[in-house]
Amino acid sequence: MALLQIAEPGQAAAPHQHKLAAGIDLGTTNSLVATVRSAQAETLPDEQGRHLLPSVVHYFADGVDVGYTAREQATRDPLNTIASAKRLIGRAVSDIKSLGKGLPYEFVKTDSRVPRIHTMAGDVSPIEVSAEILKVLARRAEDTLGGELSGVVITVPAYFDDAQRQATKDAARLAGLHVFRLLNEPTAAAVAYGLDRGADGIHAIFDLGGGTFDISILRLNKGVFEVLSTGGDSALGGDDFDQVVAEWIMEQAGIADDADHKVLRQLMLDARKAKEALSDAKSVDLDIAVPGSGRWQGQLNREIFNTLVDPLIRNTISACRRALRDAGVDVEEVQDVVMVGGSTRMPRLREKVGEFFRQPPLVDIDPDRVVALGAAIQADVLAGNKPDNEILLLDVTPLSLGLETMGGLVEKVIPRNTTIPVARAQEFTTFKDGQTAMVVHVVQGEREMAEHCRSLARFELRGIPPMVAGAARIRVTFAVDADGLLDVEAEELSQGVKASVTVKPSYGLSDEEITNMLRASFEHAEEDLEERRLAEARVEGMRVVEALQAALASDGEKLLNPQERRQIETALQELTEAIATSDVDAIDAQAKHVEQVCEFYVERRMNSGIQQAMAGHNINEFE
Numbered sequence: 182m183a184l185l186q187i188a189e190p191g192q193a194a195a196p197h198q199h200k201l202a203a204g205i206d207l208g209t210t211n212s213l214v215a216t217v218r219s220a221q222a223e224t225l226p227d228e229q230g231r232h233l234l235p236s237v238v239h240y241f242a243d244g245v246d247v248g249y250t251a252r253e254q255a256t257r258d259p260l261n262t263i264a265s266a267k268r269l270i271g272r273a274v275s276d277i278k279s280l281g282k283g284l285p286y287e288f289v290k291t292d293s294r295v296p297r298i299h300t301m302a303g304d305v306s307p308i309e310v311s312a313e314i315l316k317v318l319a320r321r322a323e324d325t326l327g328g329e330l331s332g333v334v335i336t337v338p339a340y341f342d343d344a345q346r347q348a349t350k351d352a353a354r355l356a357g358l359h360v361f362r363l364l365n366e367p368t369a370a371a372v373a374y375g376l377d378r379g380a381d382g383i384h385a386i387f388d389l390g391g392g393t394f395d396i397s398i399l400r401l402n403k404g405v406f407e408v409l410s411t412g413g414d415s416a417l418g419g420d421d422f423d424q425v426v427a428e429w430i431m432e433q434a435g436i437a438d439d440a441d442h443k444v445l446r447q448l449m450l451d452a453r454k455a456k457e458a459l460s461d462a463k464s465v466d467l468d469i470a471v472p473g474s475g476r477w478q479g480q481l482n483r484e485i486f487n488t489l490v491d492p493l494i495r496n497t498i499s500a501c502r503r504a505l506r507d508a509g510v511d512v513e514e515v516q517d518v519v520m521v522g523g524s525t526r527m528p529r530l531r532e533k534v535g536e537f538f539r540q541p542p543l544v545d546i547d548p549d550r551v552v553a554l555g556a557a558i559q560a561d562v563l564a565g566n567k568p569d570n571e572i573l574l575l576d577v578t579p580l581s582l583g584l585e586t587m588g589g590l591v592e593k594v595i596p597r598n599t600t601i602p603v604a605r606a607q608e609f610t611t612f613k614d615g616q617t618a619m620v621v622h623v624v625q626g627e628r629e630m631a632e633h634c635r636s637l638a639r640f641e642l643r644g645i646p647p648m649v650a651g652a653a654r655i656r657v658t659f660a661v662d663a664d665g666l667l668d669v670e671a672e673e674l675s676q677g678v679k680a681s682v683t684v685k686p687s688y689g690l691s692d693e694e695i696t697n698m699l700r701a702s703f704e705h706a707e708e709d710l711e712e713r714r715l716a717e718a719r720v721e722g723m724r725v726v727e728a729l730q731a732a733l734a735s736d737g738e739k740l741l742n743p744q745e746r747r748q749i750e751t752a753l754q755e756l757t758e759a760i761a762t763s764d765v766d767a768i769d770a771q772a773k774h775v776e777q778v779c780e781f782y783v784e785r786r787m788n789s790g791i792q793q794a795m796a797g798h799n800i801n802e803f804e
């Protein structure tokens with residue numbers, strides 16, 4: 182092994198040969214770096230042979246410490262020891278307020294949207310914390326490989342939004358790394374198993390770590406991976422399994438719920454140890470410290486353990502069912518199930534997952550390393566080391582992307598779960614005669630009204646040549662790149678004036694929020710439909726009002742006597758009043774009434790040879 186490693190740097194020195202590249206699994210609790218050497222992907226250990234690097238950074242007066250030594254400081258110096266930066270990255274201060282409650286850090290009061298944490302070494306953002314972790318991993322790779330990395334692939338959860346992806350890229354840049362691309366964690370796991378080289382079909386990636394659960398449904402189509410859907414629970418993980426075991430022990434040993442913090446902490450550690458041991462053994466002996474009365478000795482066997490954890494496992498299976506439904510595939514269509522995350526070592530979980538998917542899941546690759554290994558394989562390809570092995574890895578948009586149109590309605594341009602990269606264009610028009618500017622409001626979400634969706638960006642397209650309402654053609658293009666970043670461009674087609682925006686919101690959505698937004702869209706479906714009907718009726722009514730007012734201004738004097746004009750204006754007034762109410766039927770009725778009242782006027786306009794004035798207007802506008 183060692184000899185092989187010594188031979189490796191030589192390859193780096195030759196310019197046309199192997200370019201150095203690495204895959205990085207930047208995890209919430211632990212991170213890993215891997216690379217492809219001698220056609221084999223492997224994770225790289227530190228000098229002491231440890232592959233995992235705890236994702237913890239300890240700041241002190243004149244420097245930083247990352248990894249195990251930093252983690253040891255967590256209890257002694259919690260304010261200066263930052264863990265779980267991944268939960269904070271790409272989030273706004275307002276998001277952190279709810280998230281940060283359980284965190285011991287001192288958040289700096291700031292006007293900026295990016296949160297900053299006060300430490301002994303100065304104020305730091307989650308991006309900077311992540312950059313420290315990336316630096317250590319990159320250095321490990323460069324030291325091992327004996328040369329500079331040409332680029333890296335960093336994995337992120339499939340549900341990471343634009344802001345979280347952008348912030349991760351910023352962290353890499355800060356660490357001096359070239360990012361070939363970000364890669365979704367489930368996709369990386371599929372690549373590690375070489376599923377991209379197999380037959381086309383559907384694959385499920387089941388990822389249960391310490392604190393989160395993710396399920397992703399991928400489709401391999403002509404060598405290309407598509408993420409069909411993602412689901413899971415950001416608050417379900419191995420820790421919950423520890424918790425149920427700890428509760429059982431407390432009951433058996435007669436330990437009160439309100440026991441000392443230290444006692445509970447020790448109990449959680451004992452519970453975890455027992456849980457992990459039960460992955461190999463049929464039963465474990467327990468020897469637990471009981472406050473006041475010495476110790477409790479007992480045994481936990483697999484049968485009891487299984488009954489304790491089955492409800493948690495059932496939750497993961499329900500999420501799998503939902504993800505399949507979202508992806509529109511039947512369970513029989515799933516060809517492989519890939520297991521990722523330390524908690525998938527539990528035999529009961531494997532059994533239940535196997536039962537649900539009707540096949541034994543893939544468990545041959547270490548579930549803690551599989552994501553990093555896949556990232557390394559992808560990095561190797563992107564470095565140009567395997568030009569004939571092109572894998573294009575496609576991900577999906579977690580929520581629909583669209584525009585606000587008249588009446589506060591949302592026009593979805595890219596529906597949720599669309600594979601990326603993707604570009605879609607849609608044409609819009611002006612609402613008023615002579616309108617020269619248009620506000621483009623980009624929103625994300627499933628609801629019908631813009632106010633219920635998340636606002637991503639707002640920009641103006643100016644310089645539209647003045648035309649009658651409805652004549653201008655404005656093409657709005659939405660493009661989401663491979664990393665999930667959105668570009669929106671609006672172009673007026675006759676003159677070619679353009680305006681655009683890259684959506685890099687300084688904070689993002691958590692997967693919980695995505696779930697909540699989706700749930701809300703289902704729950705409000707009926708009332709949304711009502712709202713849409715109302716908004717559409719109003720837009721229609723307004724269009725009639727605008728067009729009629731324009732007509733009256735141009736030839737009302739000439740074609741109508743005062744009484745006729747009053748009659749039309751009264752009808753118009755009634756329609757305007759109806760629009761102000763929320764009564765869809767009244768608006769429709771008044772619009773119809775206007776149409777009847779104006780029939781002779783429309784006819785007169787047509788006949789009076791002033792069709793010219795009507796150019797661009799449509800007779801339907803009066804309907």
Ligand code: AMP
Binds near residue numbers: 389392460548549
């Ligand atoms: P990860 O976040 O992927 O590193 O997963 C860590 C989680 O995996 C923790 O909750 C561990 O207790 C759990 N874990 C690690 N090894 C085992 C095992 N042999 N059996 C059950 N759970 C395990």
